[in-house]
Amino acid sequence: MRRLGISVYPNHSSVAEIKEYMDLAAKYNFKRVFTCLLSVEEGKDKIVKDFTETIHYATSLGMEVIADVSPKVFGELEISYNDLSFFKEIGADGIRLDLGFTGNEESIMTFNPQGLMIELNISSGTRYLENILSYQANADQLLGCHNFYPHRYTGLSYDHFIETTKVYKENGIHTAAFVNSPSATIGPWPVEEGLCTLEMHREWPITTQAKHLWATDLVDDVIIANAFASEAELKALSEIDPYKLTFDCVIEDKTPELERKIILEEFHFNRGDISDYVVRSTQSRVKYKGHKFEPFNTVDMATGDIIVETSLYAHYAGELQVALLPMENSGKSNVVGKISEADQILLPYLRPWQKFAFNEVK
Numbered sequence: 030m031r032r033l034g035i036s037v038y039p040n041h042s043s044v045a046e047i048k049e050y051m052d053l054a055a056k057y058n059f060k061r062v063f064t065c066l067l068s069v070e071e072g073k074d075k076i077v078k079d080f081t082e083t084i085h086y087a088t089s090l091g092m093e094v095i096a097d098v099s100p101k102v103f104g105e106l107e108i109s110y111n112d113l114s115f116f117k118e119i120g121a122d123g124i125r126l127d128l129g130f131t132g133n134e135e136s137i138m139t140f141n142p143q144g145l146m147i148e149l150n151i152s153s154g155t156r157y158l159e160n161i162l163s164y165q166a167n168a169d170q171l172l173g174c175h176n177f178y179p180h181r182y183t184g185l186s187y188d189h190f191i192e193t194t195k196v197y198k199e200n201g202i203h204t205a206a207f208v209n210s211p212s213a214t215i216g217p218w219p220v221e222e223g224l225c226t227l228e229m230h231r232e233w234p235i236t237t238q239a240k241h242l243w244a245t246d247l248v249d250d251v252i253i254a255n256a257f258a259s260e261a262e263l264k265a266l267s268e269i270d271p272y273k274l275t276f277d278c279v280i281e282d283k284t285p286e287l288e289r290k291i292i293l294e295e296f297h298f299n300r301g302d303i304s305d306y307v308v309r310s311t312q313s314r315v316k317y318k319g320h321k322f323e324p325f326n327t328v329d330m331a332t333g334d335i336i337v338e339t340s341l342y343a344h345y346a347g348e349l350q351v352a353l354l355p356m357e358n359s360g361k362s363n364v365v366g367k368i369s370e371a372d373q374i375l376l377p378y379l380r381p382w383q384k385f386a387f388n389e390v391k
Contacts, residue, residue: 175190
């Protein structure tokens with residue numbers, strides 16, 4: 030199951046602010062909460078006080094809470110890897126190991142009697158997961174989650190992201206990665222130039238970031254790394270179908286009602302016999318066979334243009350296409366809309382037979 034999540038930082042925000050944010054996220058069906066225990070200068074008692082109330086509140090809203098920790102935290106809080114009861118006491122559903130141990134310790138943690146999930150850091154790029162599994166870990170108790178990067182230009186490269194995440198998916202491990210909210214300013218560290226896993230995402234719209242992660246087919250959960258994202262951003266993310274690639278688009282004002290309906294309401298999937306030039310969704314030409322599709326906007330096509338063929342193209346009439354490359358118009362093709370510039374980056378992820386849709390933006 031693919032889910033949405035938020036991040037909260039009790040040592041940087043008030044309990045009241047965090048509860049209000051979690052209420053808002055729960056309203057839009059967010060199911061995960063990430064929180065950070067890497068900064069523990071305040072001491073164990075202060076951490077218990079600050080974190081317990083917010084974590085229990087999140088779980089009361091039906092949200093899963095994973096706390097980020099490291100071997101240093103274990104030492105400073107006097108916690109042993111073979112006794113994780115402290116994390117259960119503060120209400121966490123699991124812990125994320127920002128820095129790991131040797132592999133055997135993690136394997137032992139997966140058998141903790143508290144039933145806590147053990148989340149591993151995907152971003153490191155070592156044979157970390159394979160090492161842990163070689164110690165006969167309980168893989169059902171393992172999760173994988175990438176890092177986020179507050180310093181501009183330090184986020185993951187795309188190739189590294191793909192390579193490291195594939196290892197987890199090939200082993201059946203549930204995965205997560207972070208996106209950046211342009212409106213949020215709170216993270217765990219003083220530096221905050223946006224928080225995201227992939228560097229290429231740093232300036233992208235938050236919805237395009239999420240759609241891109243899901244389009245790779247390697248990420249299950251998308252988590253907003255910084256707090257507090259706006260309600261508009263939470264709502265927009267909640268309206269994305271994580272299993273269907275949905276493109277934001279603008280529709281030409283003069284587009285007739287039937288062509289609008291074809292764009293927004295018909296069930297689209299990419300044909301299996303794919304072209305370098307166009308994505309083809311052909312069911313509308315069957316459904317509306319016999320309708321006269323008149324030419325009204327037969328300009329040359331650019332990448333991202335949405336096309337509905339006119340009746341001048343005979344049995345192609347009513348077929349919806351998306352331009353992948355610039356093309357000369359024969360005078361028989363209507364350009365009825367355009368995919369947003371940001372979402373055009375998603376076009377290469379339309380695989381043969383993949384389902385897709387359009388979301389009109391004004």
